[in-house]
Amino acid sequence: xxxxxxxxxxxxxxxxxxxxxxxxxxxxxxxxxxxxxxxxxxxxxxxxxxxxxxxxxxxxxxxxxxxxxxxxxxxxxxxxxxxxxxxxxxxxxxxxxxxxxxxxxxxxxxxxxxxxxxxxxxxxxxxxxxxxxxxxxxxxxxxxxxxxxxxxxxxxxxxxxxxxxxxxxxxxxxxxxxxxxxxxxxxxxxxxxxxxxxxxxxxxxxxxxxxxxxxxxxxxxxxxxxxxxxxxxxxxxxxxxxx
Amino acid sequence: xxxxxxxxxxxxxxxxxxxxxxxxxxxxxxxxxxxxxxxxxxxxxxxxxxxxxxxxxxxxxxxxxxxxxxxxxxxxxxxxxxxxxxxxxxxxxxxxxxxxxxxxxxxxxxxxxxxxxxxxxxxxxxxxxxxxxxxxxxxxxxxxxxxxxxxxxxxxxxxxxxxxxxxxxxxxxxxxxxxxxxxxxxxxxxxxxxxxxxxxxxxxxxxxxxxxxxxxxxxxxxxxxxxxxxxxxxxxxxxxxxx
DNA sequence: CGTCGATGCGCACACTGTACGCAGCGCGGA
DNA sequence: TCCGCGCTGCGTACAGTGTGCGCATCGACG
Numbered sequence: 001x002x003x004x005x006x007x008x009x010x011x012x013x014x015x016x017x018x019x020x021x022x023x024x025x026x027x028x029x030x031x032x033x034x035x036x037x038x039x040x041x042x043x044x045x046x047x048x049x050x051x052x053x054x055x056x057x058x059x060x061x062x063x064x065x066x067x068x069x070x071x072x073x074x075x076x077x078x079x080x081x082x083x084x085x086x087x088x089x090x091x092x093x094x095x096x097x098x099x100x101x102x103x104x105x106x107x108x109x110x111x112x113x114x115x116x117x118x119x120x121x122x123x124x125x126x127x128x129x130x131x132x133x134x135x136x137x138x139x140x141x142x143x144x145x146x147x148x149x150x151x152x153x154x155x156x157x158x159x160x161x162x163x164x165x166x167x168x169x170x171x172x173x174x175x176x177x178x179x180x181x182x183x184x185x186x187x188x189x190x191x192x193x194x195x196x197x198x199x200x201x202x203x204x205x206x207x208x209x210x211x212x213x214x215x216x217x218x219x220x221x222x223x224x225x226x227x228x229x230x231x232x233x234x235x236x237x238x239x240x241x242x243x
Numbered sequence: 244x245x246x247x248x249x250x251x252x253x254x255x256x257x258x259x260x261x262x263x264x265x266x267x268x269x270x271x272x273x274x275x276x277x278x279x280x281x282x283x284x285x286x287x288x289x290x291x292x293x294x295x296x297x298x299x300x301x302x303x304x305x306x307x308x309x310x311x312x313x314x315x316x317x318x319x320x321x322x323x324x325x326x327x328x329x330x331x332x333x334x335x336x337x338x339x340x341x342x343x344x345x346x347x348x349x350x351x352x353x354x355x356x357x358x359x360x361x362x363x364x365x366x367x368x369x370x371x372x373x374x375x376x377x378x379x380x381x382x383x384x385x386x387x388x389x390x391x392x393x394x395x396x397x398x399x400x401x402x403x404x405x406x407x408x409x410x411x412x413x414x415x416x417x418x419x420x421x422x423x424x425x426x427x428x429x430x431x432x433x434x435x436x437x438x439x440x441x442x443x444x445x446x447x448x449x450x451x452x453x454x455x456x457x458x459x460x461x462x463x464x465x466x467x468x469x470x471x472x473x474x475x476x477x478x479x480x481x482x483x484x485x486x
Numbered sequence: 487c488g489t490c491g492a493t494g495c496g497c498a499c500a501c502t503g504t505a506c507g508c509a510g511c512g513c514g515g516a
Numbered sequence: 517t518c519c520g521c522g523c524t525g526c527g528t529a530c531a532g533t534g535t536g537c538g539c540a541t542c543g544a545c546g
Binding site for chain 1: 378381397401406434438451476
């Protein structure tokens with residue numbers, strides 16, 4: 001406080017204080033926003049809290065980012081940058097596409113807010129990283145001989161998006177409950193049981209699911225479910241390969 | 244105002260005023276909420292505005308609905324009630340599943356906010372109408388002889404959800420622009436062109452898409468894309484039918 | 487007629503995104 | 517060396533949000 005009311009004696013001492021503090025920049029803002037989103041979800045991200053986290057006022061952020069929505073767009077494209085897509089020729093097209101889809105799923109599960117905001121704004125972002133992912137997937141499908149690579153991309157990514165979003169939302173509610181996934185599931189069973197009561201076919205499916213949950217790690221079950229659907233799609237696609 | 248400060252003379256006259264006004268009930272609240280959501284999207288729904296629309300105060304709604312999120316849950320399940328699922332035996336299983344998925348898509352496009360809120364809360368709603376849809380789809384797949392109907396359901400619905408969500412988000416931004424879909428697309432082309440410049444495969448796909456857009460109704464193109472992916476999935480599934 | 491439960495409402499609180507105008511710093515020109 | 521200007525950050529302010537709380541009213545029932 002004394003330094004503040006009388007800045008002269010400490011002025012150049014303070015200059016040297018934090019040479020690594022990069023002030024405010026679009027990159028640090030986006031990075032920290034992603035950290036907050038990862039930690040507490042999309043409704044916990046507020047400009048004031050983000051500013052505080054960067055030792056800045058809320059409105060300072062607006063020098064680097066036009067609006068909160070734009071910030072989120074930037075965050076979305078940033079995490080799309082985490083998705084690696086193998087080169088065609090590095091392997092079987094199926095292996096390449098599978099790896100890409102798995103990476104997409106991993107990213108969505110690592111950043112569980114992705115599903116919500118994509119639901120609000122769609123995949124229409126056109127951010128450079130998403131474009132790169134698309135381009136490399138197109139290369140994969142083209143090299144495999146698919147006549148309409150973009151159709152294949154749309155089909156696969158829609159599936160991956162829908163499934164991962166559902167998974168991410170589920171995991172979010174699990175985490176909010178403070179329980180492990182297995183605990184949450186067993187806790188949910190009574191009401192689920194009741195919900196499917198009287199529904200002939202669902203009761204059967206429910207029984208099967210309960211049996212499976214009793215012996216297998218829930219995360220593994222989820223992954224298996226994801227892989228099943230992905231294989232269905234890849235099978236369907238390969239029927240469309242010429243010859 | 245006179246009537247308000249001195250209510251006596253008009254009191255029983257006023258009672259007869261609007262005998263059809265059902266006061267406030269959970270159903271009317273949900274219905275009106277859906278209307279607001281349809282009109283202006285999820286971020287335009289506020290308890291105060293909804294209350295005003297029902298000639299009520301904002302907090303009155305809380306007598307019938309615990310929280311805004313719960314209200315949205317109710318709205319979601321309500322619109323799921325619009326999805327008809329044919330009986331097994333009414334037709335080919337493929338036709339039945341296709342009809343269901345088309346209905347799901349139609350509902351999502353009619354209520355374009357669905358994608359956003361499902362992204363936030365997942366398909367974990369367990370509302371009665373969604374359960375009914377699942378049950379009837381399970382019946383469809385079971386009757387066709389699928390050994391694991393729930394796997395088939397998860398795969399198809401994930402795809403439909405992902406694709407419809409993306410479509411809905413796109414349509415929302417189109418509407419916000421005040422243009423028709425075709426206008427919007429042609430307006431978007433320059434920047435899209437620029438975005439894919441330097442990306443070999445995407446440029447090809449872009450050229451194809453532009454050519455197609457020039458001769459065909461965009462809505463039809465979207466539907467075709469949806470149907471393509473759905474057929475891919477159904478093809479993949481039918482490989483899993485026992486013999 | 488008296489009471490009670492259900493319903494609606496006004497107020498208040500904490501919090502949001504963001505427009506606006508001011509304060510300070512560092513740098514280019516005189 | 518000094519001046520001025522543009523860039524950055526901040527404090528204040530405004531309109532709007534979800535919702536807890538306690539009061540007023542009103543219909544039904546004992």
